[in-house]
Amino acid sequence: MSGPTDWALDDDEELLIKRSFANRAVRSPLVALTRVRNEAAILLDTLDHVAEFADEIIVYDDASHDGTFDIAWAHPSVAGVVRNRRWRDSMEERLLSETRHRGLLLNIAKQHFAARWFFCFDADERYIGDIRNFVRSSWADRLAAVRVRLFDAYITETDSAPYVEGHSLLNFRKYFGPEYRDIRMLWKDNGTDRYSGLDAREPIVDGDEEVLFYCQHYGKSLSIEQWDATCEYYVKYFPYEPYGKKWAARKGKAVHIRSDFGASLYPWGGELFGRAIPVT
Template identity: 30%
Template sequence: MPEATTFVTASYIVKDEEELLGASLAAVAPFVDEIVVYDTGSRDRTVAIAREHGATVVEGFWDDDFGAARNRALEHCTGEWVLSVDADEVVHGDPRAWRRSLRLATTDSFALEVVSSSYADGGAEHRAMVARVLRRSHCRFEGMLHEVIVGRWGAVSQVQNSTIFLRHYGYTAVYMRERNKGARNLALAEAALEKARGGGRTVEPDLVINVARSATLAGDHAKALRTFATLDLDSLPDGSGLIAGPTVLVSALALSDLTTARRWIDRMEAWGESKHVCSAMRAQVSMAEGDWNRAEDLLRGLEDDVHRTSAQFRADAHTDQLITCVARQGRGAEAAELLLSHVTTGRSGISPVSALLLVEETADGAARLAAALPDALVKPFLAQLQTCLAEVTAGFFEALWTRTGHRPSLLAAVARQWPSMTVDEALRWSLRLREAGLEDLCPLRRIAAAAGQRDTTTRIVCAGVLHEIGETWITPALEAMLAVVPDDQVDNVVASLTRYAPALAASLVPA
């Protein structure tokens, strides 16, 4: 028999999400029969994009309460099941297996794995299990921040659903800066905690944990540790402690509070966390102490496992740390080979500058790195390397040029390096930029016009090349520079021009 028209609904709450919403809506469509988008006051194209994708749009309001907003969205859903998705998430999985799992379900709620990466489509990964699926007639949301699924009339059963997962783009470094998520979450978490205290209710430890985790996200590690310190670990529920532990470790390491880090790792082990998860945490503490050998031993002993919270633990997620440990022990060539192998997975979070410096330890390292780099990491590498000195990136950028893709991004990145380019590099990249129709980014032009930023001889040579190819606008500036060349430097200037602008050089030599 055919399924009901609205067996599954995707539910969103959004505000000013035009950048990411379209991709999320397109991805979720095969998994649901209906999409409901509850907008809380967008001023960009968010509402229009939602309608273009066939969503039912509800123009609502925002009251600093995620749970309340999700419940208002829920009122407009008609599906038996509701999948709660954020605009910065994309659904992956098997639509048929997903629907079959819901038809056979004996539970009222499911948790899904949410995978976040440091870059848009690559870099270091973080995995967590989050309740996102509910049977509409039996469940609702509760909580101003990090809202949870609860039963309408009592406890709700919940299990993991592995037929789909969500890839989350909202915690990339760039997106976090643009949206100021840390400060927003901290304000909401503190408001929820104060509301509970003001109402005379017993304060749930999860509300305190939300404040501390949000403080870590906002970069206020001292506040985070002060808040975590108010928890009674002897009475803290295991599940709450296991959620809090990794965040405690982040702030403790940021402040070099290794005593707190060790105490929480011991607690997590007592609460039943995977031994491999705990070993990975202990390795981070050893690295903070500079005990690279001990950290390496711990990291090499890791195996794929499952967190007590049911999220997947991947041993290779800690390969970057292993590479660092090996390099710090003076085994640069070995570390470089580990990096070149690991970077192909797309899950490396080592900084591009560190990667370039490390591969210098092996033959043709820059070229091998350019060849190994997956597409997901090319743009992040270019974004971070474009402000480096050209001498550091020259071999890597030249090798990357031989690849067929990403040339526009590469040209844009290289164009920003004109302050440190040699004349030969400026000539080579100027030609490529001009062939791509990007004359305005020509390094020769930028160097020639950079009074006070490049030496006069280099500026004269670049201006001479432009003059020789018919760019007459540079002539007045070129003449002005030539007029002030000291007598003892004339021969050097003419010699340089003879190589790059021979016709101009000949005109400067007396007959």
């Protein structure tokens, strides 16, 4: 497998660009990037949600076998898809892939789409805030990047029903942990922005940035089954420290009374934000 800074397509990867988006001369205010695998249950809702503020979306499909590619390719806001046909399952390859796939998408966006801003998202996230108007504002002109404050949603005893395909994921769960991460998800194309290292969610961006928007993260709370599958994924494919040990201890404990960090849970809103605790 290519290294994390090699942005050429591998033999198992194919770039597909829709004719309606190819060779467009107009510079798009915002192009969104995502890497997905077997996200068919939530992907249509995800793409509809992101399309509310993104002008174009580029998807990396990492060897899905559940209809993810068809959903992505059919969506009117998806401009292109990288289709990877071979799943690489070693720990080293998974750590490389986290960075390389996002860097490849960024390189494709710069080569084929005239974006002013980029937004990197995951399928299990929902965003609160007027991102569309921000990237068109004079405020955006003064910043190089924006961090989004992410809170985890939790399954609780009174709210344990699984997510049902076709429903809106935004506000799906009632309770969230107060722990947050400020993740650089939105940044300007300035010629030096790039992905580097292993397991990189955030790009390296030079310049001023602020925390401006919120994110509801459902990676721990789509269903009890999905929780246990997530635990198994990190135990199997990622190093024991810091990933495997933490997730092995969480298996079978999808239903929460308190957060994974031992804090009280709160409904989405002012009390949650007022009690917010930063985590690394």
